[in-house]
Amino acid sequence: FGLLHGFGFASVLADLGLPKHALVLALVGFNVGVELGQLAIVAVFLPLAFSLRGTAFYRVGVLKGGSSIVALLATWWLVQRAFAL
Numbered sequence: 498f499g500l501l502h503g504f505g506f507a508s509v510l511a512d513l514g515l516p517k518h519a520l521v522l523a524l525v526g527f528n529v530g531v532e533l534g535q536l537a538i539v540a541v542f543l544p545l546a547f548s549l550r551g552t553a554f555y556r557v558g559v560l561k562g563g564s565s566i567v568a569l570l571a572t573w574w575l576v577q578r579a580f581a582l
Contacts, residue, residue, distance in 0.1 A: 510523055546559070
């Protein structure tokens with residue numbers, strides 16, 4: 498996932514005229530930043546999810562509600578891209 502983001506970010510940096518010797522450092526920094534951000538979110542959410550896992554709120558609100566929201570967003574993004582909206 499980070500590699501795909503890196504390719505997109507590389508094209509933006511190349512368009513901005515970033516020198517080639519700075520491009521590698523910028524890409525590594527971007528990808529490490531993305532991974533650290535993901536780890537930080539997991540580090541905050543995982544203990545909370547673990548403590549709430551037995552509650553009805555978690556089963557209905559987080560699992561079913563969250564899954565429904567993700568599915569709706571994914572469907573919307575697919576329609577946007579497929580039909581160039």
